[in-house]
Amino acid sequence: MFPIFWILLILCGVNSEEIDSSGYLAYCPCMGRFGNQADHFLGGLAFSQALNRTLILPPWVEYRKGEIRSIQVPYDKYFKVEKLLEYHRVILMHDFMEHIAPQIWPPEKRISFCYLERQSLNKENTKKDCYAKDGNPFGPFWDTYNIDFVKSEFFGPLHFDVHHSDVAAKWSQKYPSSNWPVLAFTGAPASFPVQMENRKLQKYVVWSDEIQEKAKKFIKENLPKGAFIGIHLRNGIDWVRACEHTKTSQHLFASPQCLGYNNEKGDLYQELCLQTKEIVVKQLKRLIKKVKEINKSNEIKSIFVASDSNHHIGDINAALGRMGVSAHKLDEDNPHVDLAILGTANYFIGNCVSSFSAFVKRERDVKGFPSYFWAFPKERSHRYENKHDEL
Ligand SMILES: *[C@@H]1O[C@H](CO)[C@@H](O)[C@H](O)[C@H]1NC(C)=O
Numbered sequence: 001m002f003p004i005f006w007i008l009l010i011l012c013g014v015n016s017e018e019i020d021s022s023g024y025l026a027y028c029p030c031m032g033r034f035g036n037q038a039d040h041f042l043g044g045l046a047f048s049q050a051l052n053r054t055l056i057l058p059p060w061v062e063y064r065k066g067e068i069r070s071i072q073v074p075y076d077k078y079f080k081v082e083k084l085l086e087y088h089r090v091i092l093m094h095d096f097m098e099h100i101a102p103q104i105w106p107p108e109k110r111i112s113f114c115y116l117e118r119q120s121l122n123k124e125n126t127k128k129d130c131y132a133k134d135g136n137p138f139g140p141f142w143d144t145y146n147i148d149f150v151k152s153e154f155f156g157p158l159h160f161d162v163h164h165s166d167v168a169a170k171w172s173q174k175y176p177s178s179n180w181p182v183l184a185f186t187g188a189p190a191s192f193p194v195q196m197e198n199r200k201l202q203k204y205v206v207w208s209d210e211i212q213e214k215a216k217k218f219i220k221e222n223l224p225k226g227a228f229i230g231i232h233l234r235n236g237i238d239w240v241r242a243c244e245h246t247k248t249s250q251h252l253f254a255s256p257q258c259l260g261y262n263n264e265k266g267d268l269y270q271e272l273c274l275q276t277k278e279i280v281v282k283q284l285k286r287l288i289k290k291v292k293e294i295n296k297s298n299e300i301k302s303i304f305v306a307s308d309s310n311h312h313i314g315d316i317n318a319a320l321g322r323m324g325v326s327a328h329k330l331d332e333d334n335p336h337v338d339l340a341i342l343g344t345a346n347y348f349i350g351n352c353v354s355s356f357s358a359f360v361k362r363e364r365d366v367k368g369f370p371s372y373f374w375a376f377p378k379e380r381s382h383r384y385e386n387k388h389d390e391l
């Protein structure tokens with residue numbers, strides 16, 4: 001009953017003054033780009049559910065070339081709000097500020113939450129404070145809704161791991177909704193990468209009709225009829241630098257999605273993070289052959305490539321042309337349509353370390369679609385030596 005009530009509420013825009021006496025939770029997705037924000041979103045959703053507070057849906061924070069201030073894109077530009085309501089109570093941030101905030105969160109009651117005091121960008125500021133609006137995207141985010149904070153609240157040692165402790169009850173004890181109708185966090189109340197227990201919440205993150213239409217239209221008008229493999233090639237210069245960390249760490253960004261959260265499935269290695277075009281071509285050929293063996297009438301006809309830098313369209317066409325397979329990419333830069341297309345592909349090969357790939361993998365897991373990772377599992381380099389040993 002509950003979800004339907006809220007769907008009507010959101011769709012009709014009536015009754016929007018209905019106040020949730022259990023309180024609200026807001027946060028700034030202030031870390032990273034879309035992939036990281038999506039990981040954090042699932043954590044924030046689980047956290048607000050555990051605290052039984054309505055989640056104020058933060059807009060997505062985007063950065064445009066040549067602009068110093070981040071741009072805030074409403075949650076529902078990309079995803080359906082109704083679907084989230086099947087899991088928990090949520091409200092768009094704009095709607096909250098327009099209809100609810102004037103009643104329960106007047107300017108003089110706006111307090112920002114952070115674990116410990118943060119340092120101000122301005123060295124002359126020595127007061128203990130969250131400095132929730134210091135820097136980009138912190139300032140632009142709250143400015144989008146004309147929010148200023150009058151005070152800070154340091155919530156440590158409370159934390160966000162509601163799955164392995166009774167911390168949710170402790171939050172409610174320390175910050176009852178009667179005194180604290182809104183908890184506004186300086187950053188996401190969630191871990192990165194997404195906790196294993198929260199991965200399944202991806203089910204409630206469903207593309208908006210607008211994005212789905214664009215994805216469908218591209219597939220229909222640009223890909224040859226037949227099955228296709230979607231691939232994600234993460235290879236920009238920032239990524240090349242980030243992959244240096246594979247030498248010294250056990251985990252990097254989204255790597256637990258294939259290596260396991262405790263490295264149950266192996267250690268980190270360079271090829272998992274950054275692939276040569278030889279690895280890409282070899283793995284594509286292998287998958288195309290495998291698909292052919294399994295089902296002759298469902299042959300791979302094309303490859304859809306999403307990339308932040310080099311799509312390798314020419315290389316893939318040169319290598320796979322003789323197999324009757326062509327490579328394609330969007331004409332425009334549109335990572336969300338990229339993601340939506342990758343989510344519907346017959347097969348997907350992604351980058352295990354990338355949180356952008358992780359979004360696709362989670363969505364496909366929900367749908368029961370197959371996914372693979374580049375250079376995973378690791379090829380055993382000692383195979384030949386072992387053979388000699390055995391001989
Ligand atoms: C959770 O919040 C809803 C909405 O305010 C309320 O109706 C419900 O009783 C709360 N549940 C618990 C267990 O407190």
Ligand SMILES: *[C@@H]1O[C@H](CO)[C@@H](O)[C@H](O)[C@H]1NC(C)=O
Pocket residue numbers: 295296297298
């Ligand atoms: C093979 O692929 C075709 C086309 O996608 C599908 O209709 C058919 O059911 C598949 N057959 C098997 C045995 O999976």
